Amino acid sequence: MKIKRNTLLTLAALAVFYGLLALAENTLNTYWVRILNLCAVYTIFAVTFNLIFGYTGQFSLGHAGFAAIGAYVGALLTLSPAQKQANFFLQPILPFLANVEMPFLPTLIIAGLLAALIGSLVAWPALRLRGDYLAIATLGFSEIIRIFLVNWQPLTNGAMGLKGIPEYTNLYWSWGAAIVTIFIVKRLIDSSYGRAMKAIRDDEVAAEALGVNLFKHKIMAFAVSAFFIGVAGALFSNLISTIDPKVFLFTLTYQIVGITVMGGMGSLTGSAVAASLYTIFLELLRPIESQITIGSLMIPGRPGMRMVIFSLLLLFVILFYRKGLFGQKEFSWDWLIGFLRGKNRKMKTSQTLGSTGAADKENKS
Amino acid sequence: MTFELFLQHLANGISLGSLYALIAIGYTMVYGILRLINFAHGDVVMLGAYAAFYGAALFLLPWYIAFPLAIIITAALGVIIERIAYKPLREYPRINLFTAAVAVSFLIENLGIVIFGGRPFAFTRPEFMDVNLSFGKTSIISYTFIIIITAGILFAILLYLVNKTKAGMAMRALSKDIETTGLVGVNTDRIIMFTFALGSALAAAGGILWATKFPQINPLMGVMPGLKAFIAAVLGGIGNIPGAMIGGFLLGISEILIVAFLPSLSGYRDAFAFAILILLLLFRPNGIMGEVQAEKV
Numbered sequence: 001m002k003i004k005r006n007t008l009l010t011l012a013a014l015a016v017f018y019g020l021l022a023l024a025e026n027t028l029n030t031y032w033v034r035i036l037n038l039c040a041v042y043t044i045f046a047v048t049f050n051l052i053f054g055y056t057g058q059f060s061l062g063h064a065g066f067a068a069i070g071a072y073v074g075a076l077l078t079l080s081p082a083q084k085q086a087n088f089f090l091q092p093i094l095p096f097l098a099n100v101e102m103p104f105l106p107t108l109i110i111a112g113l114l115a116a117l118i119g120s121l122v123a124w125p126a127l128r129l130r131g132d133y134l135a136i137a138t139l140g141f142s143e144i145i146r147i148f149l150v151n152w153q154p155l156t157n158g159a160m161g162l163k164g165i166p167e168y169t170n171l172y173w174s175w176g177a178a179i180v181t182i183f184i185v186k187r188l189i190d191s192s193y194g195r196a197m198k199a200i201r202d203d204e205v206a207a208e209a210l211g212v213n214l215f216k217h218k219i220m221a222f223a224v225s226a227f228f229i230g231v232a233g234a235l236f237s238n239l240i241s242t243i244d245p246k247v248f249l250f251t252l253t254y255q256i257v258g259i260t261v262m263g264g265m266g267s268l269t270g271s272a273v274a275a276s277l278y279t280i281f282l283e284l285l286r287p288i289e290s291q292i293t294i295g296s297l298m299i300p301g302r303p304g305m306r307m308v309i310f311s312l313l314l315l316f317v318i319l320f321y322r323k324g325l326f327g328q329k330e331f332s333w334d335w336l337i338g339f340l341r342g343k344n345r346k347m348k349t350s351q352t353l354g355s356t357g358a359a360d361k362e363n364k365s
Numbered sequence: 366m367t368f369e370l371f372l373q374h375l376a377n378g379i380s381l382g383s384l385y386a387l388i389a390i391g392y393t394m395v396y397g398i399l400r401l402i403n404f405a406h407g408d409v410v411m412l413g414a415y416a417a418f419y420g421a422a423l424f425l426l427p428w429y430i431a432f433p434l435a436i437i438i439t440a441a442l443g444v445i446i447e448r449i450a451y452k453p454l455r456e457y458p459r460i461n462l463f464t465a466a467v468a469v470s471f472l473i474e475n476l477g478i479v480i481f482g483g484r485p486f487a488f489t490r491p492e493f494m495d496v497n498l499s500f501g502k503t504s505i506i507s508y509t510f511i512i513i514i515t516a517g518i519l520f521a522i523l524l525y526l527v528n529k530t531k532a533g534m535a536m537r538a539l540s541k542d543i544e545t546t547g548l549v550g551v552n553t554d555r556i557i558m559f560t561f562a563l564g565s566a567l568a569a570a571g572g573i574l575w576a577t578k579f580p581q582i583n584p585l586m587g588v589m590p591g592l593k594a595f596i597a598a599v600l601g602g603i604g605n606i607p608g609a610m611i612g613g614f615l616l617g618i619s620e621i622l623i624v625a626f627l628p629s630l631s632g633y634r635d636a637f638a639f640a641i642l643i644l645l646l647l648f649r650p651n652g653i654m655g656e657v658q659a660e661k662v
Contacts, residue, residue: 128647128650129646131459133646133650135463136595136646143636148636151632151633251471254467257464258467261464302479304475304477304478307475308476311475314467314468314471315450315465319453319454322454
C-alpha cells in the first residue's frame with residue numbers, strides 16, 4: 001500500500017515539475033533558461049560521479065574526458081552540412097561525417113553509447129588499479145582524450161573548436177535527462193548490483209571473499225556513469241553552441257568533484273541540490289567581476305573573483321561541514337510526510353534515515 | 366639529426382628533467398607521509414616564480430637576494446597551506462584531504478588571477494644566465510647548465526637532509542607509520558611542517574628556474590609542470606625521493622627527444638607523458654623504484 005502511495009506522490013511531483021518547467025520555459029528570459037539548463041547538466045555530472053565514487057568507491061577523475069566525447073558527438077551529429085563546411089575551413093571534415101545530420105534524441109543516445117564504450121575500454125585496464133592510482137590513470141585518459149581533440153583536426157576542428165551548434169537543448173530535454181539519470185541510478189544502487197557496489201566501496205577484499213564479482217560491478221558502474229556523462233556532454237554542447245577542447249580541461253572534473261563533495265558523498269539528492277546551487281550561485285556572483293561604482297569610488301572588475309569565492313566556500317565545507325549538505329541522506333516521501341506530521345515522528349524517521357541502509361528508501365523524483 | 370643537434374636536445378631534456386624532478390620531490394614527500402596527492406603543489410611552483418618576479422621587478426632586489434627570499438616566502442606559504450587546509454583533515458577519509466587540495470589549488474590559481482592579473486608577465490633572466498656558450502658547433506645558452514647545476518646542488522642537500530639528519534630520519538619513519546613514530550617521541554606535526562617547507566622550497570626553486578627557461582609567467586603556469594612532475598613522481602614510484610628524481614629526468618629527456626625525432630607528434634607531447642604513465646601503472650603499478658605494498662585485511 002505504502003509503495004503505491006509513494007509512487008503516486010512521485011508521479012504527482014513529476015507532473016508538477018513538468019508544469020514548472022513549462023512555466024519557466026515560457027516566461028523566463030533566455031539567460032535564466034540557460035542557467036536552469038546548466039543546472040540539469042551539472043546535476044547529471046554530479047550524480048554520475050556519485051555513482052562511481054560515492055557508491056562504488058572507485059576514484060575516477062575521467063569525467064571531463066567522457067563529457068568531451070559526448071559534447072563532440074552531440075555537436076558533430078547535429079551540425080548541418082553547411083555549418084560543418086564553415087567550421088572546417090582549414091582542412092575538410094572526415095568524409096563520413098560531412099553529410100550527417102541527425103535529430104536530437106538519437107544524437108543523445110549515440111553520444112551516451114560512445115562515451116560508455118570508451119569509458120568501458122578505459123575502465124577495462126584501469127580498474128586493475130586502486131585508489132589514487134586509478135585516479136591518476138583516469139585523469140591521464142581524460143587528458144589524452146582532450147589532447148586528441150586538439151590535434152585531430154579533420155574530426156574535431158582542433159583547438160578552434162566548433163561553432164554554430166544548433167541549440168536543441170531546452171528545459172524538457174535537460175531536466176528530462178536529469179530525471180531519467182537520477183531514476184536509473186537510484187534503481188541501480190537499490191538493486192542487488194547496487195548492494196554489491198556498496199560492498200565493494202566499503203571493503204573490496206571482503207566483498208570479493210563473499211563472492212562479489214569486482215570487475216563486473218565496477219565496469220557496470222563505469223559504463224552507466226559514462227553513458228550519462230556522454231548524454232550530459234551532448235546536452236551541454238547543444239546548449240552553449242560553441243565548444244573547444246579547453247572547456248574539458250581536468251579542472252571541469254575538479255569542479256564536479258567539488259560539487260559532489262559539497263552535496264554529500266552517497267546522496268543523489270545532495271548532488272542534485274549542490275549542482276543547481278553551484279550553477280545559480282556562480283551566475284549570481286557574476287556582477288562582482290564587473291566594474292562596480294559606489295558614489296565616486298570606482299572598483300575595477302576583477303575576473304576570477306567568483307572562483308575565489310567558490311573555492312573558499314568549498315574549503316569551508318570540507319573543513320567544517322565534512323559530510324556535505326546531505327551526508328548520505330536522501331529525500332524520500334516517508335521523510336517528508338514524517339516531517340509534516342510533527343516533530344516526534346520526524347525524529348524517528350530521521351533516525352532511520354541516518355543509517356545507510358534505510359537511506360535507500362523510496363525513489364526521489 | 367647531427368650529433369651536435371642531438372647534444373643540444375639532450376642538454377635541453379636534462380634541464381627540463383631536472384625541473385620536473387625538483388617539483389616531483391614535493392609531491393613524493395607529501396604523498397609518502399600523508400598519502401595525499403597534493404594538487405596544490407603545482408600552484409606553489411607558480412607562487413615561487415611570482416615571488417621572485419616581484420622581488421626583482423618591483424622591489425628591484427638583485428637576483429641573489431630576490432631568489433632565496435622567494436624560496437623562503439614560498440616555503441612559508443607551503444607550511445601555511447598545510448596548517449590551514451590539510452592538518453584538520455588528517456584523521457578523515459582521504460577523499461576529504463584530496464578535495465581540500467583541489468580547493469586550495471583552485472583558490473591559489475584564482476587568487477593569482479585576481480591579485481597578479483590574468484595577463485602574463487615577462488620574466489627577466491639575470492645576465493649571467495643569458496650567455497650564449499658555444500662548444501664547437503653546439504651552442505647552448507647558459508641557463509640550461511645553471512638549471513642542471515642548481516638542481517644537482519639542491520638534490521645533494523636534500524639527500525643529505527633526508528638521509529643524514531635527525532629530522533630526515535623522522536621523515537622516513539613517518540612515511541612508514543605516523544602513529545608509531547609519534548609514540549616513540551617524534552613531534553609528528555613539526556616534521557610534517559618541515560616536509561611541506563622543504564617540498565615547497567624545492568618547488569619555488571623549480572618555479573624560478575622554470576621562469577628563467579620559459580620566461581613568461583602567468584597564474585596558471587604551475588598547472589602543467591605540476592601535473593607532469595606528478596607523473597614523474599608516479600613513474601619513479603611515489604613516496605620514493607630518488608625515484609622522483611629518476612622519474613623527472615626520464616620524463617624530461619624522453620619528452621624532448623621524442624619531439625626532436627618525430628616533430629609531427631609535437632602536438633601530442635602532453636598525451637605522451639600520460640600514455641607512459643598509464644602503461645607504467647598497468648605493468649608496474651608501484652613505479653620504477655616503488656616498493657610493493659602488501660594489502661592488509
